Amino acid sequence: MQWKILVVDDDISITRSIRRILEVDGYKISTADSGERGLQAIEKSHFDLILLDLRLGSMDGLEVLKQVKEKLPDQLVIMVTGFANVSSAVEAMKRGAYDYIQKPFSADELKLAVEKALQTVALQKEVEELRQRQMNKNKFDKIIGSSSEIKKVLSLVRTFAQTDITVLVEGESGTGKELVAEYLHYLSPRYAKPFIALNCGAVARNLIESELFGYERGAFTGADRTGHVGFIERSDGGTLFLDEVAELSEEAQVKFLRVLERGEFYRVGGTKLVNVDLRVIAASNSQLDKAVEEGRFRNDLYYRLNVAHIVLPPLRERKTDVAPLAKSFLDKFNKKFGRQIQGFTPEAEKALSAYHWPGNVRELRNVIERVALLCNSPQIQAHDLSIAEIPMETEDGLCISLQINLNETTNAIRDANYQLIQKILEVTSGNKTRAARLLGIPRGTLRYHLARDSQP
Structure with missing residues (x-):
């Protein structure tokens, strides 16, 4: 891996000297001749280490350091200072600089300071990699099938x-x-x-x-x-x-x-x-x-x-995965909503397996999230799922799922629809955007149903 170092110094002879010394060891060096250009550089690219001169033009090194640390708290910075400014360099370290090096410095002094800093960077990266790998392991353990x-x-x-x-x-x-x-x-x-x-x-x-x-x-x-x-x-x-x-x-x-x-x-x-x-x-x-x-x-x-x-x-072609996925989602939403729903009745599991799932795993997840919010029974019943379907064959042989309930009249359906929306608005504390997402409909459709179904 090639380490990337940014040198911020308004003295061209210094930046050339640093570049010449460090590029021999394989470092990738970028330079900026002012504090402003240095800040622009870190906006555009990532650097493993910054060498920052304490005395710059319109923006001094301490101000640049302050802004760097505000944007990138973990960024390592070595201050470059003249002999008369050692006290300022110490102040910079109190403000978050990793180290400082005095001018004039030898090639060995510069290399030693840089190597020491990059060893710290390498250790930080190793710790972060271990943390990320553990987080990812927990995440991908949830790939069910x-x-x-x-x-x-x-x-x-x-x-x-x-x-x-x-x-x-x-x-x-x-x-x-x-x-x-x-x-x-x-x-x-x-x-x-x-x-x-x-x-x-x-x-x-x-x-x-x-x-x-x-x-x-x-x-x-x-x-x-x-x-x-x-x-x-x-x-x-x-x-x-x-x-x-x-x-x-x-x-x-x-x-x-x-x-x-x-x-x-x-x-x-x-x-x-x-x-x-x-x-x-x-x-x-x-x-x-x-x-x-x-x-x-x-x-x-x-x-x-x-x-x-x-x-x-598609989920309809891997029916044996539906029940394990549904149980995994239920565990997740039980924790999220503080519920203790124990699972699905056999009839509910049959309904889950029989459904066509045109929206695939995303639709299954949304259905279970909605049911976890609304179910008042120890187990989820088939009617809680609202996915009873009549399969129909089209001319090209594709299966279409119609979600209907033949036992309800139009007015009763509207009333049930309105009650469902009100219940979800209650659990979402009136948040219409979240309620619409749980219902799987656009926010405008939710507003339409609220206006229409509330009519006597």
Whole structure:
């Protein structure tokens, strides 16, 4: 691993000297000739160590140190000071600097100070890696499934995780594509580095390039004064997950192909190449090859993304996983809501297994969350689930699930609907946004039902 060091000093001869001494040992050196430019640099990039001169121009080293520590409390900073300013350097250490070095210094003195600081950085990273691995272990222990379909998926994940190949994950909405991508990252050698996810379909097409690649200051109207680090740069060293990758604009596809081929790109409005080392996992809720056939997605980018391929089966094709998933979700929401629901009746388990689950695991999770809030029995009954269905075959053979209750009249349904909404509003303390999410409907639809069903 190459350590990245930022040198902030307005004396060009000093920065050149430091660069010459440290680059011999393989350090990657960046420089800034003022406090302002130093702060801009840390906004755009991560540095393992900062060498900061105490005496700068308009902004002195203590002020720069203060702002660095406010933004990055764990950032290690070595102050560089003249003989007459030792007391100020000691003051800087009281304010969070790791160490200081006096001018003039020898090459050995500089190397020793830097090595000592970076040993501390390495130890901090090791502790953080252990902490993250334990947190991730607890998280991914919750990947539930004993069906042959999900076992095949997990086997592929473990195989692909050991290499840096690009992976394309395909599956219907709600099947857990991001969770699988994150699990791939966790099992890989990059597990302690960032996992950065971007849903391309959730970003306006005219903004996707600036979000993905970042932009330089003044690149376009509204670009802020310090520029913006994009998702690719934030993923450096780790994994970038692009969901709904088919929604990338044509221009973004061309630029992203260069990232995959060369590991480099230009920020929007930039003229300097940015190099990155990252793994890419892409996902689509439809068959990406069809987008290629229709001319909506570049053929060359498709083959770059589809080096390894994982297809997530819909929940209706892994029926044996429904009950274990439902029980896992119930355990989670029992803890979250302080409930003690003991499980499901046999009839409820049959209903769960018989249902078509068009929204897949996400829909199952939402159903169990809603029931955990509202159920007043020791066990969840079939009627609590509100998923009784009549399967119908369409002309193309697809199964459609209609959620109905033939025993209710229209007025009774409206009354029950209104009572359900009121109950959920009660447990959400009147929060309509959260209530709508639990009901699985838009907030506007919730307002409509409240207005309509409250009419006598």
